[in-house]
Amino acid sequence: MGYHCIVCVKQVPDTANITGEAMKADGTVNREALPAVFNPEDLHALEAALRVRDQYGGEVTAVTMGPMGASEVLRECLYRGADRAILVSDRRAAGSDTLATSYILSQAVRKLGDYDFVFCGRQAIDGDTAQVGPQMAEKLGLPQVTYFEEVVDLTDRTVRIRRNVGNGWEVLEAQLPLLVTALDTANEPRPPSAKRVMRYKRARVEAEVSREVASAMPDAAAEQREVELGKRLEHLRMKGLLTEQWNLDDLDADLQWCGISGSPTKVHRIQSIVLTKEGYTEVPPTEEGIRGLVHELIVDHTLG
């Protein structure tokens, strides 16, 4: 028996380490200049799911939505112990805001069927919205527990969870299935296991294999590539290294609610924050200089 935990993870640009080169002159973000990382709080969501499985049995399925390259975070999930991984990838999902994203991910969760927990990180560092988790919960008709820190008790279908609400904490009791968003204070994510890295570093989604074939056989005819692709996919499948890749049709998604048409919010304008050296009064670090500054602050009633 045990519990089936679905974890939603995201590959994000590392916004915490943005340098000048990462911003283009027109104020938009130069994504290529940014390293892509596993969204930090999603690692804590994954760890929470793995702990439920390790303690009570069951399995962990990792799901991400993004371009082909996002399969890297799925490999990271497999390295850490996820049993199964799924990439949801479709050009028609581009431009999705949080509402459309939550719709698409909730369709993926529906397709997975039987589940007990959906774990998400509280928020992703590229948008910091914290909206996708609660919006998925609503779409799935699940109760939500945000700001998860700890499973206090899990007995049969009833779970007690401690959540951090900023100025304190509370314990909620809910019936499964349930959606949970995890904080970075919830746990210490385990490192990748060396054994699993050796095994899963060759895990691929179909799109990756297709690209590898194209670059390995640049001069081959389309049919030849097709044959090679089929061979490689079959090989991976037999080894349990073919990561599932779903598109919007696989999810039975209503396209009206996906991508730009499913997104009520639109970006009107973007301004980059440019360092403007407007000039400040330089105060020499001497006793005299600092005394002058303090005097000035007292005179204009800033101090005292």
Add this chain to the structure above:
Amino acid sequence: MIEPNRDGEVWVFAEQEDGSLNDVALELCGKARELADQLGVSTGAVLAGSNARNLADQLIAQGTDRVYHVGHPELEHYRTLPYARVMCRLVTKHRPQIVLFGATPLGRDLAPRVASEMRAGLTADCTGLDIGDYVEPKTKETHRNLLLQIRPAFGGNIIATIINFDRWPQMATVREGVMRLAEGNPKRRGEVIEEQMEFDDLELAVRLIERHREKRLVNLKAARTIVAGGGGVGSKDDFKYIHDLAGAIGGAVGASRAAVDGGLIGKEHQVGQTGTTVRPALYIACGISGAVQHRAGMEESAKIIAINSDPNAPIFSVAHYGIVGDLRKVIPTMIKAIKGRE
């Protein structure tokens, strides 16, 4: 979702806990008033609780025309589902054009749930709100008098203005402390409308078992002066310089994320995008390099003094006074100057 409704009110979710309103609710009432005046409509506030009706006067004093009060024993403490039910029912019934929530842990739990059920747009963590027009790039159609939802994105490296022209209400959560809290007018008149609400078993299925609240020991938002330390302070021992200077000027102690992550001081002191947004009369940044995430949380301070040994630290770009030097020498000199004044 509701169709665009130009006569709709501008609403605020009046977050309250244990019988007192959260400051951000009052800040938003003032902002809602401004927006509503620009649009020529009224303002409303949704006040839910088991015993919260007496808080309506404060909302009215801050500019609210109609307070929609929902009193129910199940609303004593916040839980997502019954509160979401309240908001969705009232939004469907009264069709406001704008609904604002504080970007508090509670508001950020509730607003997305409501937006999803309404299939309406929601912008998180706004730092600015305005009314303006939008021309759709494809159709060239002009949408007038929309809510401009202004927020930092990409870790604070860009400022985005977001709009929602077709699936209303236009919803946003707004950061605490960024809208000015105006002096209330206790003589202002407003209406309190009682709304009845019933909940089904599913909505009440999540139970609150235990609840613990901590008193805010650090009140950065209310502080008139703040002395903040960053990673450049170096060690927990040297953070004493920050405490000493704060003590000498009667200020609160703040910190950058680097200082908090480095274990120099507790998270409750953190200023910046993931901490508290402050706008004191004086902000003294010591050993803070000034990452954009930090600057976003303090650059509205009336006066900023930056003390840093690196003359190229970005913090100087928002400073009014800059002292290039070692804070271990500069701060004692400053304390001496303050104590020896007059």
